[in-house]
Amino acid sequence: QSVLTQPPSVSGAPGQRVTISCTGSSSNIGAGYDVYWYQHLPGTAPKLLLYGNSNRPSGVPDRFSGTKSGTSASLAITGLQAEDEAYYYCQSYDTSLSGSLVFGGGTKLTVL
């Protein structure tokens, strides 16, 4: 059971917009800690997608955006492309149990 909760799967057609939620609690996102997002294709290195809730590293398209509110965060992908099909993970910091970097369980995005 992951500390951050994500839907196991989402899907969308090419060109559409999808969102992936990441729900935490008062000991992580709700305590003010930032959320980070990673994209992962199995067999490859995970890739940092967003940092500080909504900031894109160099090279990440502006089709990817992030928001945070209360105890939750969301990743939005617009203009869906076949190459976006991957697993997406959120990550934050949790103050319980002496502090820890925590991940969501991951969401499989399928491009129909």
Added chain:
Amino acid sequence: QVQLRESGPGLVKTSETLSLTCGVSGYSISSGYCWGWVRQPPGKGLEWIGDICQSGTTYYSPSLKSRVTISADTSKNHFSLRLSSVTAADTAVYYCSRLLRYFAYFPPAEYFQHWGRGTLVTVSS
């Protein structure tokens, strides 16, 4: 461009110690940042194991702290993971990563900037 690559045995016997090394190219680990490990058991999500910073400070997951040691060899520009008393539950793909930890403001920045491709370690008797 920073590149990381995991290496080590793909099979470890139950109760023994898992040892992995992460070779880094494109950046000197003695210059800054933190260097750590994340694992992914089959069919499950990512789990942070721990990391070691350029200052020598180490951070470990509370759930694994009693069994984990992370060390760095700056002369070889690599860092290592040792996980003792392994069981089948430690079977996973192990990733090494470069982390940024910045505590000057709240909230602090603590995240994984670059990753290796991972290596599967199976624990079996």
